[in-house]
Amino acid sequence: MWRYRSAFLAGFLCIVATTALTLAGPWVLKYAIDDLTRGVTAAKLRFYAGAILGLTAVGGIFRFLQRRIMIGASRDIEFDLRNDFFARLQLFEPAYFHRNRTGDLMSRATNDLNAVRMMIGPAVMYLSNTVLTFIAVIVLMLSLNVRLTLLSLIPLPILSVAVYFFGAAIHRRFDKIQEQLSTISAVTQEALAGVRVVRAYRQERFETGRFREANTEYVRRNRTLIRVQGAFFPIMGLLMGIGALLVLWLGAQDVINGRMTVGELVAFNSYLMMLAWPMIAFGWVTNLLQRGAASWKRMLEVLAAEPAITDAGANTDVTSRDQIRGDVEFRELTFSYGGTVVLRNISAKLPAGTTTAIVGATGSGKSTLLNLLPRLNDPPPGTVFVDGIDVRDLPLAAVRGAIGFVPQEPFLFSATIADNIAFGVADGAREDIERAAHIARLDKDLSDFPKGYDTVVGERGITLSGGQKQRTAIARAVMTDPKILVLDDALSAVDTYTEEEILSRLSGVMRSRTTIIVSHRISTVRTADQILVLDDGAIVERGTHDELVARHGLYAELYRKQLLEEELAAS
Numbered sequence: 001m002w003r004y005r006s007a008f009l010a011g012f013l014c015i016v017a018t019t020a021l022t023l024a025g026p027w028v029l030k031y032a033i034d035d036l037t038r039g040v041t042a043a044k045l046r047f048y049a050g051a052i053l054g055l056t057a058v059g060g061i062f063r064f065l066q067r068r069i070m071i072g073a074s075r076d077i078e079f080d081l082r083n084d085f086f087a088r089l090q091l092f093e094p095a096y097f098h099r100n101r102t103g104d105l106m107s108r109a110t111n112d113l114n115a116v117r118m119m120i121g122p123a124v125m126y127l128s129n130t131v132l133t134f135i136a137v138i139v140l141m142l143s144l145n146v147r148l149t150l151l152s153l154i155p156l157p158i159l160s161v162a163v164y165f166f167g168a169a170i171h172r173r174f175d176k177i178q179e180q181l182s183t184i185s186a187v188t189q190e191a192l193a194g195v196r197v198v199r200a201y202r203q204e205r206f207e208t209g210r211f212r213e214a215n216t217e218y219v220r221r222n223r224t225l226i227r228v229q230g231a232f233f234p235i236m237g238l239l240m241g242i243g244a245l246l247v248l249w250l251g252a253q254d255v256i257n258g259r260m261t262v263g264e265l266v267a268f269n270s271y272l273m274m275l276a277w278p279m280i281a282f283g284w285v286t287n288l289l290q291r292g293a294a295s296w297k298r299m300l301e302v303l304a305a306e307p308a309i310t311d312a313g314a315n316t317d318v319t320s321r322d323q324i325r326g327d328v329e330f331r332e333l334t335f336s337y338g339g340t341v342v343l344r345n346i347s348a349k350l351p352a353g354t355t356t357a358i359v360g361a362t363g364s365g366k367s368t369l370l371n372l373l374p375r376l377n378d379p380p381p382g383t384v385f386v387d388g389i390d391v392r393d394l395p396l397a398a399v400r401g402a403i404g405f406v407p408q409e410p411f412l413f414s415a416t417i418a419d420n421i422a423f424g425v426a427d428g429a430r431e432d433i434e435r436a437a438h439i440a441r442l443d444k445d446l447s448d449f450p451k452g453y454d455t456v457v458g459e460r461g462i463t464l465s466g467g468q469k470q471r472t473a474i475a476r477a478v479m480t481d482p483k484i485l486v487l488d489d490a491l492s493a494v495d496t497y498t499e500e501e502i503l504s505r506l507s508g509v510m511r512s513r514t515t516i517i518v519s520h521r522i523s524t525v526r527t528a529d530q531i532l533v534l535d536d537g538a539i540v541e542r543g544t545h546d547e548l549v550a551r552h553g554l555y556a557e558l559y560r561k562q563l564l565e566e567e568l569a570a571s
Helices: 002-036 042-091 094-099 102-144 146-152 156-193 195-200 204-256 262-303 366-372 396-401 417-421 430-439 466-479 496-511 545-551 554-570
Strands: 328-337 340-350 355-360 384-386 403-406 484-488 514-518 530-535 538-543
Touching (some): 002 042, 002 102, 002 262, 042 102, 042 262, 102 146, 102 156, 102 262, 146 204, 156 195, 156 204, 156 262, 204 262, 328 366, 340 538, 366 484, 366 514, 403 466, 417 466, 430 466, 430 496, 466 484, 466 496, 530 545, 530 554, 538 545, 538 554, 545 554
Parallel strands (some): 355 514, 355 530, 403 484
Antiparallel strands (some): 328 340, 328 384, 530 538
């Protein structure tokens, strides 16, 4: 809010002007009634009517300005907060999103953010207006009649207790409502993201029921809040009504006994009615503040969270990807998820410009090893090096910018094929996109698409086959011209013929950079400069294809099995 202090100051000055002009109305009315009781003339009527009309008009202008300025500032703050919230999410490691559901984070970025905006904008505006009006009205009422003022304020202590009690109840209930709204968002997001699985297993009815249960609970929690609010405002109106009855009863006696003029009683009663609105508004503002506080607490859980992987330890002269050659080394690397050891004493050198293949059974730690290189998971200090520098000492932008990473399950955005290929490049030229698509052997498929490179692939690339997704991801990695190319089982969804064609086209790219290939197929890795065989998180064999086959170990066994499978398939 400090960033927009000028806007809030201007808005506050408009509130002061609005309050002053509004409170001047009953005072003019007091003089008008008392003056007209002594004699009515056309000049008097025009003067007092013009004065009241002028005060109302000018007050309306300032009321418009206060709303435009302060609520406008709250929209600007909402804009900043939304950007800050999204930017914060971009800093978190993948494990953070495994712990926090996407639907919950989306709910915080939308519903909670809106509640925070209402707290910063309308709540602050009405709170300022309410406090100013309350103080000024009390002063003016005391100046008219001290006894009546004190009597009219008798319900105030009870009102304060009611506001405190109901405010706390509203806060608790709204916090639970926002939690349940996050659950609804998460259920919806999961059902839509997994729509193919839902339909394949005929679980539409189950998912509908799951959503209905979450929605029913959301309605139930809202009803508990509605009951509290439904009691809150009538109780406040009742307490203020008691004060108004006292004023009418005792004030009329003062007029009859000559202790007050009719104009003063009318003005006093007008001010008392004005006092009713701040009390009601204070209840509404309390509601907004309690809702906003609950939502702000949920947003702070994200905004105040520290990313586990940062540039805090970067202490090298390397500042950009162009300074990286591509030498990779693992030194006695042991890594675990929680208490489960996944990699054990891994040591290997991958010289720049060479191709290294990693093979092993499912769960042997291949993908985990690759994820440590771009620090998608943080390796222990002194275990993973690029160009002889600990990756923890390299800026994330530099090390990640130097790596073209194709994961096991490629993710495509709901954009065109060209946009997906050029995702890692700020201004990718069409000829570069076409070259990358050719290398990934995607160009032959594009003739079947209605708009070629400009075909929108749908959410998560749903309109493409598994092989087409993988080839698009390969083209995206090639497009960045990386110093280190990582293919994590990136050819598993293509047939053997297509695989050979892609590898043939990639050979020219692989010669000029460090390449790491993970695959279950021996045909994919047999031409690598060195092959690492992982078993239960440890390197059990290493060497070239011919060397490993000659040792008759685990690699040779995998090779024989695949040869047998190919012979059976051919027969």
